[in-house]
Amino acid sequence: MKRLFWLGVGIAVGAVVVRQLSRTAHAYSPSGLAQSARNSAAGLWESVQDFVADVRDGMAEREEEIQAAFAQGVSLRDVDEEELYEELEYGVLNDDEDYGSIDFESKNYGNTGYGSKDQGNGAGVRR
Numbered sequence: 870m871k872r873l874f875w876l877g878v879g880i881a882v883g884a885v886v887v888r889q890l891s892r893t894a895h896a897y898s899p900s901g902l903a904q905s906a907r908n909s910a911a912g913l914w915e916s917v918q919d920f921v922a923d924v925r926d927g928m929a930e931r932e933e934e935i936q937a938a939f940a941q942g943v944s945l946r947d948v949d950e951e952e953l954y955e956e957l958e959y960g961v962l963n964d965d966e967d968y969g970s971i972d973f974e975s976k977n978y979g980n981t982g983y984g985s986k987d988q989g990n991g992a993g994v995r996r
Contacts, residue, residue: 895901938948
């Protein structure tokens with residue numbers, strides 16, 4: 870009985886090893902390499918399509934902002950300054966970054982690069 874058990878275990882292990890070896894051999898065969906290349910190319914193509922779709926969405930969103938600013942008769946820079954002011958006021962931006970001194974009453978944004986031209990170089994601004 871003991872010999873029969875070990876014979877069964879040996880057959881099972883042998884079958885698993887043969888199956889794994891045949892899979893590995895197929896992966897390195899010309900047809901396996903071609904299939905792997907096809908799958909990689911398809912994944913790359915999907916990534917490129919996703920990137921293009923994201924860029925188009927961003928462009929459409931910015932176009933809407935531009936049209937809204939034009940319809941209101943204000944400059945786009947004024948709209949951007951107002952958005953930054955709201956982000957800073959409501960804490961949308963990350964608190965770990967150094968955004969300089971912020972005076973909400975006079976809309977003096979410190980070194981964020983918004984507001985008057987002598988207030989900095991825009992360092993620390995993250996969109």
